Amino acid sequence: MAKSFAGRLADVVRQPVITEKATRGMDRNQYTFAVDPRAAKPDIKAAVEQMFDVKVIGVSTMNPPRRKRRVGRFAGERAQVKKAVVRLAEGDAIQLFPESS
Numbered sequence: 001m002a003k004s005f006a007g008r009l010a011d012v013v014r015q016p017v018i019t020e021k022a023t024r025g026m027d028r029n030q031y032t033f034a035v036d037p038r039a040a041k042p043d044i045k046a047a048v049e050q051m052f053d054v055k056v057i058g059v060s061t062m063n064p065p066r067r068k069r070r071v072g073r074f075a076g077e078r079a080q081v082k083k084a085v086v087r088l089a090e091g092d093a094i095q096l097f098p099e100s101s
Contacts (some may be wrong), residue, residue, distance in 0.1 A: 012039045012047035016096050017083060029088045031096070037063065037082040044084045052094045058087035 003041045014034045016022075022032035035044055049056050061084045066077040088094070 009043065009047040009050050010044050012024075012036050012085075013051060018096070025085065026096075029090070029093070031086050031088065031094050033083045033086065033095065034085050037080045039084075041084075044086065048086050053093060055089035056086055056091040057089050060085045060087075081087050 012035055014036065017032040017034055025032060031048075033044075033048070038046075041061060044059050044061070045056045048054065056070075061082060063082045066080050069076055069078050
């Protein structure tokens with residue numbers, strides 16, 4: 001595990017990614033999260049296992065290039081986003097949408 005996240009694994013996972021493609025992956029026990037760009041795969045695995053009490057069997061990461069953004073005459077770049085697709089063991093699940101009564 002990298003030195004930067006030792007002891008504070010809750011800072012690794014920022015939020016779940018809720019898109020049509022990510023929702024289809026939930027049927028195959030794959031969950032997509034936006035993570036810290038400096039996080040390595042072992043950090044992501046440890047953070048998800050600790051936060052959701054599940055067994056992770058695989059982590060795939062995507063680090064796309066930053067996208068350009070322009071507002072009038074001001075040009076800049078969007079915040080850097082790293083996505084991680086986490087595959088869980090058979091029988092484990094993460095409840096992203098709470099059941100309403």
